[in-house]
Amino acid sequence: xxxxxxxTNTFADATLSEIATGLVAGTKVATRMGWRVVxxxxxxxxxxxxxxxxxxVKSVTRQVVWAGGDLRDPDTWPLFVPAGAxxxxxxxxxxxxxxxxxxxxxxxxxxxxxxxxxxAKALDGFRGITPTAPTPRIEVVTLEFSQDEVVFANxxxxxxxxxxxxxxLTPQAPTYTCLSLEQANLLVSFLExxxxxxxxxxxxxxxxxxxx
Numbered sequence: 001x002x003x004x005x006x007x008t009n010t011f012a013d014a015t016l017s018e019i020a021t022g023l024v025a026g027t028k029v030a031t032r033m034g035w036r037v038v039x040x041x042x043x044x045x046x047x048x049x050x051x052x053x054x055x056x057v058k059s060v061t062r063q064v065v066w067a068g069g070d071l072r073d074p075d076t077w078p079l080f081v082p083a084g085a086x087x088x089x090x091x092x093x094x095x096x097x098x099x100x101x102x103x104x105x106x107x108x109x110x111x112x113x114x115x116x117x118x119x120a121k122a123l124d125g126f127r128g129i130t131p132t133a134p135t136p137r138i139e140v141v142t143l144e145f146s147q148d149e150v151v152f153a154n155x156x157x158x159x160x161x162x163x164x165x166x167x168x169l170t171p172q173a174p175t176y177t178c179l180s181l182e183q184a185n186l187l188v189s190f191l192e193x194x195x196x197x198x199x200x201x202x203x204x205x206x207x208x209x210x211x212x
Contacts, residue, residue: 016076019065020097022140023159024078027092029143030152038141038153047143050101050150050158051175058164061142067134077131078138079120085127087156093132095140096121099160099178101150106190109201110208117160117176122184126192148175186211 023029025039030048039062041047046054071077078093086100094100098120107116123129143151144164153159160176179187186207193199 016065016067016073016078016134016138019063019095019140020076021095022061022063022098022142023153024093024095025139025141027153027159028155035155038143039139041141041143047145047149048152049145050152052145052147052149055145055149057143058146059144061144063140063142065134065138065140067136067138071133074131075121078134079123079129080132081123081157082128085129086123087158088154089156090154092154092157093138094120094123094129096131099176101158101160101176102187102191104187104191105194106187106199106201106204110187110205115158116184116187117178118184118187119178119181122179122181122188126188127195150176182211183208 023038025037027038028035029038029041031041032046032048032054041057041060043057043059045057047057049055076096078095081088081092081094083090086102096119099117100120100123101115101117103114104116105114108114124131143161145161147163149161149163150158151161160178163175178184190199190204190207
């Protein structure tokens with residue numbers, strides 16, 4: 001069977017409206033060699049994943065994003081995530097379309113699994129997470145594995161990384177399913193209630209039934 005060789009892709013510059021996912025340079029991920037900034041990761045490196053333990057990075061995609069006129073549209077801005085908001089030890093930035101794995105009693109009650117994948121945009125306003133006007137130049141890095149994985153970032157945050165695409169192989173079924181923005185917004189509203197100590201699984205299940 002053909003095995004694709006590890007490789008790095010570097011694409012032409014883009015704008016915020018064109019690139020919504022990926023890990024912002026400076027984000028630290030757990031590797032066999034300890035915590036390393038994502039921009040230092042190369043194909044062939046071993047990275048600690050949530051479900052698969054140490055997994056080899058098959059490819060790395062690097063993209064330079066220029067803010068430009070997108071400063072007029074806060075929906076495209078990176079999200080500032082203060083330390084502790086998602087289990088992260090230090091402040092960090094998230095692209096609005098980046099999928100994040102969160103743990104929730106509500107998710108377990110509604111979906112039968114305490115972990116749910118949501119787009120980062122749904123976290124706006126949660127635990128101090130807020131869109132922040134970007135610097136003029138942002139480097140965004142996407143790590144790809146042999147299958148979909150979730151990596152540990154900045155100690156405790158959990159971020160989705162996709163399977164590498166191989167044109168010679170049949171596409172794999174996705175390992176993780178990300179909630180729609182509407183579902184994610186609803187889940188985050190119940191995460192806020194959980195933080196205040198008065199979340200109701202029955203109320204959550206009823207709300208999701210209505211939203212379905």
